[in-house]
Amino acid sequence: MSGIVGIYNLDSQPVEKKKLALMVDAIAHRGSDGADIWCSGAVGLGHRMLWSTPESLLEKLPLVDSTGELVITADIRIDNREELISALSIDNCPQEKITDSQLVLAAYEKWGEQCPKKLLGDFAFVIWDQRKQTLFCARDHFGIKPLYYYYQPGEKLYFASEMKALLCLPGVPKVVNEIAIANHLHPFTEDKSITAYKNIYRLPPAHTMTVSYTSGLISHAYWSLEVGEELRLNSDAEYAAAFREVFTEAVRCRLRSAFPVSCHLSGGLDSSSIACVARDILLQEKNAQLHTFSNIFADVPECDERQYINPVLNQGGFIPHYVHADQSGPLSEWQDYYKYMEEPFIGPSHFLVWGLNRAAQQAGIRISLDGFDGDTTVSHGVTYFAELARQGKWQTFIQEAQAISQHFNTSVAAIFYEYAITYLQELVKQRKMLTFVQTALQISQHFQVSRRKLFVTYGIKPLVPQYILKIWRSLRGHKQNQPQVTSLINPQFAKTVGINPLTQSQDQDQSRAVTVREEQCRTLNSTLFTTVLELGDLCSAAFSLESRHPFMDKRLIEFCLSLPPEQKLNQGWSRFIMRKGLDGILPQEVQWRGGKTDMSPNFQRGLLHFDRLLVDQVITNDGSNLQEFVDLNTLRRYYDNLISTTEDANDDSTIPVWKALTLSLWLNHNQKNHKSD
Secondary structure (H helix, E strand, O other), X not given: OOEEEEEEXXXXXXXXXHHXXXXXXXXXXXXXXXXXXXXXXXXXXEEEOOOOOOHHHHOOOOEEOOOOOEEEEEEEEEOOHHHHHHHOOOOOOOHHHOOHHHHHHHHXXXXXXXXXXXXXXEEEEEEEEOOOOEEEEEEOOOOOOOOEEXXXXXXXXXXXXXXXXXXXXXXXXXXXXXXXXXXXXXXXXXXXXXXXXXXXXXXXXXXXXXXXXXXXXXXXXXOOOOOOOOOOOOOHHHHHHHHHHHHHHHHHHHHOOOOOEEEEOXXXXXXXXXXXXXXXXXXXXXXXXXXXXXXXXXXXXXXXXXXXXXXXXXXXXXXXXXXXXOOOOOOXXXXXXXXXXXXXXXXXXXXXXXXXXXXXXHOOOOEEEOOOOHHHHHOOOOOHHHHHHHHOOHHHHHHHHHHHHHHOOOOHHHHHHHHHHHHHHHHHHXXXXXXXXXXXXXXXXXXXXXXXXXXXXXXHHHHOOHHHHHXXXXXXXXXXXXXXXXXXXXXXXXXXXXXXXXXXXXXXXXXXXXXXXXXXXXXXXXXXXXXXXXXXXXXXXXXXXXXXXXXXXXXXXXXXXXXXXXXXXXXXXXXXXXHHHOEOOEOHHHHOOOOOOOOHHHHHHHHHHHOXXXXXXXXXXXXXXXXXXXXXXXXXXXXXXXXXXXXXXXXXXXXXXXXXXXXXXXXXXXXXXXXXX
């Protein structure tokens, strides 16, 4: 991890070095191993260096090429170095002397603006092309490395790894973006470019951007994740071997480091898989041990996962570290959070990662492997039931439902209603009545459900106009319950920004995914996915730590997306291919673990015990900075419900309360931090 900044004065005014210096200083936490700036006329680039890879020890950024016509600043780790060195015919020095930024600059010289297509790894880089008088920017496929910008056509472009390096400049307005706030409270758009500040944008993942005086700003996607063709191999063993090979390489290339490497270890399947594979590679190739950092919960034992962590550690090859994550609340350090977090959108488990990263920094660690969203990359495969329903494979449906109910906290009835009945309802909506009748008869036969009930409840009633149903219910003495508005957003604010909080927007109004691969692809392409990765970067950068995500490897994601559904859900085991592929590497207690530990008891305890005074102050005593955006009466009803439901976490109340809390605290910090502007 490093930090980059830059200025391009499109009005040809010379760059003020003091502005660049301000920007570089604003992200000092991103790199303690040096800082530098480069200026030439109307263009200036800056860099903060954090050494991580062996090659980075030789790196000097911004880097000017031998002709003096190309200059690059970059936050980058390239994983296909050997392939690039060969393709670029770089043979004038040893590979270990070639830095990643040199490779990217050479790739730009050879392939121009198509060069990001040739790169694998995590990167955000900007190249000034003196010949074209163009600034070229690019961001990696999934947005591991962030890049933000402020643009005024014909006048200026500022860019940086973090928004604070833009907001520190006197010419950049610190105006809250109402669209982003509305989307935080009531998600309605999948626009990945907007941020919590007006006129500050993010370059979306897998995008490039060119900026020049003549053409202005042009951005486009250089790659997109598509469902593609399904991979067909001959046996489960072949699939398992292929997964192990791709996954091992995803971990190996993220172990390239000049310093000791660590791994978050929760005891879950994702982090344990990374830890065990990384441990084996380090022992074999470097005779080194892997540091692990784990949260433990002595005071909230239902959240403690040492029964799974210990079998991993007992295999040897680890240096374990522990964080007592039950000794503070999720908002106990909120003022520190918002020194680094630049938007209100932080997750309920953010404080757990924050504590692990702080412990890693205190142990002198710079590189941390993270198991972020292996769930999505490998996929639990539960949408396989939707596929089986549509294919009429009810016997397989029943067998898998019975098996999965034995391994996970679910039931055959729940799966039946979620996928079989939902399919019937979809058929009626689509007026496919013949298929409805055929499917209802099959369901009745296999599940011993009354045909009459299926036809009446799911076939006839949905076709009867609502006003007739209301009259019928009234005649039978049923009370007419009026739907209650439960949206957190202030109705007047919703009207101002042009959304209806009671309906879905066009962006979200899409049909339900009916195949595993379609659902997987949608999730990987979602805005939330990008947001969480950026939060992870900021949370690591706060402690001068570089997080690396093996499950975000492009090759691994494309491989897993190509798998048939039975490699994701098989014999009642989700992520089947991963469990089989890591046989003999994972301890069996983890390999065949069903489900995950629910962390909500620790979250609720922290929020309502350690953070109670803060929560009461925000919600019941004040709320003045929220009233423009939030319906305070609705919020207080949610909060009353939350504090009266201490035994069982109520997501229906927890999430709205959490959104309001984080928004209020961010607005508070924002107001204090920018009150002099």
